[in-house]
Amino acid sequence: MTDTEGLMTQQGADGGVPALRTDRLGRRYGKVWGLRDCTIEVPAGAVAALVGPNGAGKTTMLQMIIGLLEPTEGQVKVFGQASRANTTQTLARVGYVAQDHPLYRDFTVAEMFRLGQAMNPSWDQKLAAARVDALGIPLNRKVRRLSGGQQAQVSLTMALAKKAPLLVLDEPVSSLDPVARLEFMRDLMAAAADSALTFLISSHVVAELERFCDWLIVLCHGHVQLAGPADDLLGDHRLLTVPRATADSELPGTVIQRTDSDRHSTVLVHVGAVPLRVQGHAGWQADPVSFEQLVMAYLQRASLTIDADPAPAAQRPGPSAKAVTR
Amino acid sequence: MIWVSWRQHRSQAIAGLSLLAALAVFAILVSTSMRTAFSHDDLAACLARSEGTRCPAAITAFMNSFGSVVNISFWGVLLVVPGLIGVIVGAPLLGRELELGTWRLAWSQTVPRTQWLAAQLALVTGALVLLGAAITAVITWYREPMDRLTGHFINRAYDFEGLVLTAYILCAFGFAVLAGLLLRRTVAAMVAAFGPWLVIRLVVEFMLRPRFQVPLTLRQSCPQGCNATMGLDTVPPQTGHIGDWVLSVSISAGKQVATTYQPGSRFWHFQFIEAGIFVALTAAALGATIWLLHRRAAWTA
Numbered sequence: 001m002t003d004t005e006g007l008m009t010q011q012g013a014d015g016g017v018p019a020l021r022t023d024r025l026g027r028r029y030g031k032v033w034g035l036r037d038c039t040i041e042v043p044a045g046a047v048a049a050l051v052g053p054n055g056a057g058k059t060t061m062l063q064m065i066i067g068l069l070e071p072t073e074g075q076v077k078v079f080g081q082a083s084r085a086n087t088t089q090t091l092a093r094v095g096y097v098a099q100d101h102p103l104y105r106d107f108t109v110a111e112m113f114r115l116g117q118a119m120n121p122s123w124d125q126k127l128a129a130a131r132v133d134a135l136g137i138p139l140n141r142k143v144r145r146l147s148g149g150q151q152a153q154v155s156l157t158m159a160l161a162k163k164a165p166l167l168v169l170d171e172p173v174s175s176l177d178p179v180a181r182l183e184f185m186r187d188l189m190a191a192a193a194d195s196a197l198t199f200l201i202s203s204h205v206v207a208e209l210e211r212f213c214d215w216l217i218v219l220c221h222g223h224v225q226l227a228g229p230a231d232d233l234l235g236d237h238r239l240l241t242v243p244r245a246t247a248d249s250e251l252p253g254t255v256i257q258r259t260d261s262d263r264h265s266t267v268l269v270h271v272g273a274v275p276l277r278v279q280g281h282a283g284w285q286a287d288p289v290s291f292e293q294l295v296m297a298y299l300q301r302a303s304l305t306i307d308a309d310p311a312p313a314a315q316r317p318g319p320s321a322k323a324v325t326r
Numbered sequence: 327m328i329w330v331s332w333r334q335h336r337s338q339a340i341a342g343l344s345l346l347a348a349l350a351v352f353a354i355l356v357s358t359s360m361r362t363a364f365s366h367d368d369l370a371a372c373l374a375r376s377e378g379t380r381c382p383a384a385i386t387a388f389m390n391s392f393g394s395v396v397n398i399s400f401w402g403v404l405l406v407v408p409g410l411i412g413v414i415v416g417a418p419l420l421g422r423e424l425e426l427g428t429w430r431l432a433w434s435q436t437v438p439r440t441q442w443l444a445a446q447l448a449l450v451t452g453a454l455v456l457l458g459a460a461i462t463a464v465i466t467w468y469r470e471p472m473d474r475l476t477g478h479f480i481n482r483a484y485d486f487e488g489l490v491l492t493a494y495i496l497c498a499f500g501f502a503v504l505a506g507l508l509l510r511r512t513v514a515a516m517v518a519a520f521g522p523w524l525v526i527r528l529v530v531e532f533m534l535r536p537r538f539q540v541p542l543t544l545r546q547s548c549p550q551g552c553n554a555t556m557g558l559d560t561v562p563p564q565t566g567h568i569g570d571w572v573l574s575v576s577i578s579a580g581k582q583v584a585t586t587y588q589p590g591s592r593f594w595h596f597q598f599i600e601a602g603i604f605v606a607l608t609a610a611a612l613g614a615t616i617w618l619l620h621r622r623a624a625w626t627a
Contacts, residue, residue, distance in 0.1 A: 066434055086438045086620070098430035104334070105426075111333060118330050119435035155431075162436070 017080040019044040019198035025074035027060050034060040035222045049209040050202040052219035058202040062170050066094040095164040099171045101155035105144040120162045128161035149180030169201045210291040220302035240267045241285040257297035268297040327445040353468035360392050364471040377562040385561045396472050401482045409523045412498025417515035421506025440620045458492025475561045477569035479593050488597035493604035498523045500611035538599045544585045554583045
């Protein structure tokens with residue numbers, strides 16, 4: 001992990017204080033670790049995607065970041081300040097939209113905002129009122145009469161009006177229908193573009209984040225598999241199509257995932273910043289990877305590693321660590 | 327937080343006030359006719375002269391008219407009502423937040439959850455104390471003519487006058503708040519809190535209360551044959567003083583009556599002891615809730 005720490009310092013020096021930094025963060029439930037050894041960094045102003053299958057530890061991680069949950073080990077820093085669960089200082093720095101966007105169903109929208117005002121010293125009532133007005137949500141309507149998409153919007157509005165510099169959204173669209181998903185993501189990105197806020201958005205559906213996020217964190221089995229700027233991560237990987245007989249050792253870079261078909265193999269490799277030359281090899285073809293291919297490759301690799309060996313993947317040296325620390 | 331807590335408990339507050347209003351209407355209707363009968367029969371003068379020994383017929387008539395409705399039917403209802411009030415208010419306080427997932431909203435605002443809970447508990451407990459005091463006042467006023475005949479130390483008056491009724495409500499509330507945290511379900515928490523509350527309530531009434539202080543024993547010899555009775559209708563009680571709580575009466579060899587009793591002067595002492603027991607249970611349950619909520623910063627959705 002020395003590499004990681006070196007990199008973190010560099011990035012900190014480049015981009016000022018990171019909006020979020022977790023340092024070997026872990027949480028144990030009884031004897032089971034829900035999340036372990038999780039070191040990530042999100043620069044200020046980024047829109048970061050936290051991707052992983054259900055049960056990967058995403059909610060655990062987010063709840064430790066916002067101060068709802070005390071880490072068993074490790075530390076969370078938000079804008080350079082260490083977080084402690086259940087304290088005013090920590091809660092004030094992070095806005096949170098929980099999964100399924102819980103609201104009090106017998107409250108009106110205006111009453112939800114009054115609650116926000118009563119419980120947040122920096123509450124921006126103008127922003128809240130203007131935002132639901134623009135969305136066409138009546139202030140005097142009861143929450144239970146709103147559609148799922150509107151409830152999600154009210155939740156997001158409350159998190160924005162809290163005026164916290166870091167916003168954490170846990171599976172914000174998983175309970176919405178496809179149209180509402182699209183609308184919500186569009187509005188979320190408009191809000192992100194209008195503000196200097198940092199966003200951390202978790203999802204188990206990669207596709208819905210692809211167009212919006214400039215930072216990617218892949219979480220699986222309670223460990224970080226891949227983390228960094230989305231463009232760099234995409235640039236560092238290639239999808240090679242090679243004759244099936246080609247051995248892994250002949251391939252450039254590190255093999256992340258290999259799929260063999262009758263005559264060809266499709267291999268996702270991590271090549272780093274080194275220019276890749278395939279002209280010399282007959283029958284080789286190199287393509288850029290998509291967001292989804294990249295995420296799926298790392299998730300599948302994590303599953304295979306776990307199946308083959310109970311030792312956690314991210315603790316072992318190898319391509320995973322390289323990818324994280326690139 | 328005051329507004330938040332008020333808004334969340336508004337419908338319960340309205341229900342509580344409606345209950346109080348219904349009780350007051352019932353009390354006014356019954357108590358007015360009871361007061362009319364009491365003065366019509368001139369019971370006050372009789373009680374002043376002889377503690378009721380000289381006017382048994384008038385007392386019997388009065389008891390026949392009102393004894394059943396005031397002392398018996400009402401008791402059954404009021405035995406469970408403080409517990410029901412307590413669990414209905416207490417169980418959702420944490421149980422509903424955890425059941426519906428709104429705790430993630432409530433506790434991610436800029437108010438730490440222990441502060442949130444402290445504010446909620448302070449406001450709701452205060453409201454319950456006011457409600458309990460109001461119910462107690464209504465019942466005390468309502469029973470006043472009856473109490474002049476039976477005293478208020480007998481079980482069916484003692485339970486609703488003084489301090490204990492409020493303490494019963496608080497205890498059921500405390501149990502239900504804790505149960506809501508542990509079970510994370512509103513209805514389950516109501517049931518889980520009500521059962522133990524009722525058991526404790528009855529154990530205290532029938533097993534502990536007679537022994538809060540060592541009872542006194544009065545021995546009376548009766549050369550012309552003993553005629554000892556006890557019960558609500560015995561006015562005055564075997565001790566001859568209205569207000570004494572007779573625990574048992576036994577006749578030995580047909581010549582002597584032994585009456586064990588708690589003298590009426592101990593009423594407030596007993597009220598403080600019993601209210602103290604229930605308030606201590608409340609404090610233990612709420613203290614455990616605050617401690618658990620502070621320490622166990624872990625709930626998955």
